[in-house]
Amino acid sequence: MRALLIAAILVATGCGAPAGSPPDSLSATDLAFMDLVIPQNESTLAALDLTATRPGSALRPVAAWLQARYRAELAQVRELLARTGRQESDQHDGHDMPGMITAAELAAVGYAEGTAFDQQLTALLRTQFEEARTVARAELASGTSTPVVELSARIDSTRAEFLALLEDAS
DSSP states (O other): OHHHHHHHHHHHTTOSOOTTOOTTSOOHHHHHHHHHHHHHHHHHHHHHHGGGGOTTOTTHHHHHHHHHHHHHHHHHHHHHHHHTTOOOOOTTTTOOOTTOOOHHHHHHHHHOOHHHHHHHHHHHHHHHHHHHHHHHHHHHHHOOOHHHHHHHHHHHHHHHHHHHHHHHHO
16 A cells, blocks of 8 residues: 555656656656665665674674675666766655664664664664565556666565564564
């Protein structure tokens, strides 16, 4: 339901593909998706980095594995933008949106110790994984660029895997 709502908002605000656009050009929907993936991934990486200072954290091995995947996605999004001559947007910088880990949330987790750290970080990651799937499904429903739609399918799939991994670690 939420994916349909996001897709409807993207279409209603003119984020559909322009008529006659080539299949691998970036529509407004594709750009909106990538504009969300970048800050979502960057904020998640910042949260995952906190485990480096927590040698006893049960999430530490998971975080190292996740970081590599998030960095690879960021590189792919940036490469897609560069290949199409598009600039990276910071339109969501500082926004408090679902799936975006805020500076305040990072600070709160950063002050947590022991199991409270793992519990708070797990809650933030769970929310991020779920929202990333919602955004990816909206792109799957309305996106037009083959590489961006393929990326959204991978994000949907990997976030489901990440949720299972998170459950196993906690």
